[in-house]
Amino acid sequence: MQMQFRNRVVSFSGGNHLFTRKHPLPVQVQDLPQTLKMVTESGHSKRPMCPSCSKPTRFCLCTRLKTPCLENSVGVTILQHSLEKKHPLNSTRIASIGLKNLSIISVYDVNYEAKFLIHLLNSNLEMGSQNFDENSSINIKDSNFNSNATVSLYKDSNFDSNSAVSFTIEKYGAICSSQNQDLNNLFGCSASIDDIRKGFSVKKLQRKLLDGSSEFQELEEFEFGVPSGSVLLFPSEDSIGVEEIDFEVKNLIVLDGTWAKAKRMYNENPWLKVLPHVKLDVEKLSLYSEVRCQPKAGYLSTIESIVYALKGVGEEDCEGLDHLLDVFESMVGDQRRCKDERLKPKSLQL
Numbered sequence: 001m002q003m004q005f006r007n008r009v010v011s012f013s014g015g016n017h018l019f020t021r022k023h024p025l026p027v028q029v030q031d032l033p034q035t036l037k038m039v040t041e042s043g044h045s046k047r048p049m050c051p052s053c054s055k056p057t058r059f060c061l062c063t064r065l066k067t068p069c070l071e072n073s074v075g076v077t078i079l080q081h082s083l084e085k086k087h088p089l090n091s092t093r094i095a096s097i098g099l100k101n102l103s104i105i106s107v108y109d110v111n112y113e114a115k116f117l118i119h120l121l122n123s124n125l126e127m128g129s130q131n132f133d134e135n136s137s138i139n140i141k142d143s144n145f146n147s148n149a150t151v152s153l154y155k156d157s158n159f160d161s162n163s164a165v166s167f168t169i170e171k172y173g174a175i176c177s178s179q180n181q182d183l184n185n186l187f188g189c190s191a192s193i194d195d196i197r198k199g200f201s202v203k204k205l206q207r208k209l210l211d212g213s214s215e216f217q218e219l220e221e222f223e224f225g226v227p228s229g230s231v232l233l234f235p236s237e238d239s240i241g242v243e244e245i246d247f248e249v250k251n252l253i254v255l256d257g258t259w260a261k262a263k264r265m266y267n268e269n270p271w272l273k274v275l276p277h278v279k280l281d282v283e284k285l286s287l288y289s290e291v292r293c294q295p296k297a298g299y300l301s302t303i304e305s306i307v308y309a310l311k312g313v314g315e316e317d318c319e320g321l322d323h324l325l326d327v328f329e330s331m332v333g334d335q336r337r338c339k340d341e342r343l344k345p346k347s348l349q350l
Contacts, residue, residue, distance in 0.1 A: 053093045054086075059334045062097055064327045069100040070320040074249055074313055075227070076306055077103045081257030081265060089335055091303035091328055092256050098324045099306075105222050110268045112216065113207040115168045118271055121199035121225060169268060196274050199228045204269075227251050232275040233309050234266060239277035242312030249313040256302045280308050287329050303328050 053061040076099055084090050085106065095102055203223040207216045229250030253275065255262040266272055286300045300308070307321045315321065 053097050055088075055093065055331075059331070061094060061327055061331060064330055065098060066323055067320065070098055070317055070324070072099050072101045072310060072315055072317070074310055074315055075101045075103070075251040076310070077105065077224070077226075077230075077251060077253045078256050078302065078306075079105050079107045079253065079265060079269070081255075081261040082106050082108045084257045084261065089332070090256070091301040091331075094303045094324055094328050094331070095306055098327065103224065105224060107204075107265050107269070108206065108221055109264060110169060110171050110206065111208070113168055113170050114221075114268065115166060115205040115207075115218075116269075116271055117166050117203040117205070118196075119201045119203075120195065121201060121227075122195075167270070169270065193274055197228065197230070197276070199226065201225045202271050226253070226275070230275055231278050231313075232272050233279070233305060234262075234272070234277050235279040236266075236277045239279040241281045242278045242309055243281075245276075245278060245313060252306070252309055252313070254302060254306055254309075259299065278309070278312075280305060280312070282308060287325070287332050301328065 048057045049055070050057055050060040050062060055061055076095065078092055078095065080092055084092070092104060096104060201223065204221040206219045206221050208219055209215070210217050227250055229248055230253055231245070231249050231251070232253045232255075234255060253272070255265050257265060280300070282300070284300070286304060303324060307325055310321055311318055
């Protein structure tokens with residue numbers, strides 16, 4: 001995976017940190033192979049792997065799709081925890097081969113500090129940065145997760161006047177200094193938030209220790225655009241049901257990871273709090289239930305959440321969305337059979 005530093009480029013293992021098929025905003029693009037070319041996975045396993053769905057060829061999901069990629073009118077942006085990509089039951093792989101208007105962005109935990117740069121996409125808008133001092137700090141408190149995060153706010157000389165804000169957080173949101181203000185004050189008044197929701201880009205820079213040194217390096221982890229009409233699928237105190245949305249949703253942002261990982265991503269990416277939050281009011285048991293632990297009923301896999309949310313915001317191809325769940329169910333079935341094989345006495349496997 002290529003990740004860019006200010007003065008150097010360094011490669012990390014773990015795959016591409018940004019995958020995009022089609023997006024209403026300019027982002028880095030890497031197209032999936034047009035033909036199914038099987039490769040051998042590096043590392044401990046020597047099984048031939050499908051480069052499109054990242055499954056062993058024996059369990060390739062690509063051939064299970066009845067039709068080409070679904071032309072979803074509502075874009076989907078998946079923020080995927082860096083440790084989730086290679087999980088054998090990760091359901092984002094189905095979205096990657098089944099949805100055309102899709103972006104997948106890898107997100108890493110903050111171990112020291114992370115700096116965020118937010119820039120308005122509409123150059124005629126000003127985000128009310130005059131509400132802030134040149135240098136200030138704001139204490140972010142999230143009552144849902146009992147987590148504290150400190151945002152150090154300052155104007156960045158490298159950006160023009162339309163750059164909204166830059167802010168820095170620490171690991172788990174550790175406090176450096178505080179003015180005891182709420183996160184909502186970070187973006188000033190409601191008018192400023194309205195301007196942000198008309199579209200912005202966000203860049204994340206991580207501070208990491210150089211190997212064998214006490215010096216830090218600054219790594220660009222991601223940069224992408226958040227278009228007007230974006231919503232975050234996340235069950236916060238302020239979230240509303242997808243059926244209650246009173247505006248046109250153009251882009252759905254989803255967090256991909258275990259519940260603990262998703263909460264950490266949410267807390268370590270404070271810009272997400274600016275977006276309208278939506279939730280799914282479902283009591284269905286996830287198809288995952290037999291092979292992967294879910295906290296409780298209503299906690300769904302990423303692909304299930306995407307399908308139900310897209311239906312809720314008016315995506316028309318319900319049959320195509322349901323087919324993605326069929327593919328997911330077949331993947332879960334593969335895992336269940338493999339589990340049964342492992343548990344079967346060797347005498348019965350002969």
